[in-house]
Amino acid sequence: MRPSPVPAAAGVYGWHFEKAPCPDLDAGRLLYVGIAPRYMANRTSTQNLRKRVRYHYRGNAAGSTLRLTLGCLLGIELRRVGSGKRMTFGKAGEATLSQWMAENARVCWIERDDPWTMESELISQLDLPLNLDQNRHNRFHSRLTEVRSQARQRARELAVSA
Numbered sequence: 001m002r003p004s005p006v007p008a009a010a011g012v013y014g015w016h017f018e019k020a021p022c023p024d025l026d027a028g029r030l031l032y033v034g035i036a037p038r039y040m041a042n043r044t045s046t047q048n049l050r051k052r053v054r055y056h057y058r059g060n061a062a063g064s065t066l067r068l069t070l071g072c073l074l075g076i077e078l079r080r081v082g083s084g085k086r087m088t089f090g091k092a093g094e095a096t097l098s099q100w101m102a103e104n105a106r107v108c109w110i111e112r113d114d115p116w117t118m119e120s121e122l123i124s125q126l127d128l129p130l131n132l133d134q135n136r137h138n139r140f141h142s143r144l145t146e147v148r149s150q151a152r153q154r155a156r157e158l159a160v161s162a
Helices: 051-059 065-074 090-102 115-125 143-156
Strands: 011-017 031-034 078-080 086-087 105-111
Touching: 011 051, 011 115, 031 051, 031 065, 031 115, 051 090, 051 105, 065 143, 078 090, 078 143, 086 090, 090 105, 115 143
Parallel strands: none
Antiparallel strands: 011 031, 011 105, 078 086
16 A cells, blocks of 8 residues: 555545535535544544545445535435445445545645634535535535435435345
8 A cells, every 4th residue: 555645643534526426515625624533522533634535535425414415416226235224335335435546636634733623613614515514505405405315315226235
């Protein structure tokens, strides 16, 4: 595995895309922000920027709301996997999404000891259509919620995938 330029530190990361995941969104601009670690009052998180960014690029939809959102917007079929409780795009779909992200996704970050405070500020002040949490005011929120809901409903109607 090649070395990552993303630091193993706490902070805020932002995603923009060379090609937008759907026609209603603009390419080349910030569409989503996330944090690592998230705020946890009762224990310490092991997450950091490097782990989260790597997972968004190479993980699956069950562990990355960004991957879930992008795959749903791109029309990749969501499936129930394993016990049937988790939902991903399956092996082929996740590979397709990873390839799309490798070609189109760009990430930037800023180190910050308390990233959760900055995340709230950014979501309230910027137009970040791919963020759902704390972002009901965004004009794309209801559309994205519906697209993800429809994908989950369809997945529930399909057989559990291997």
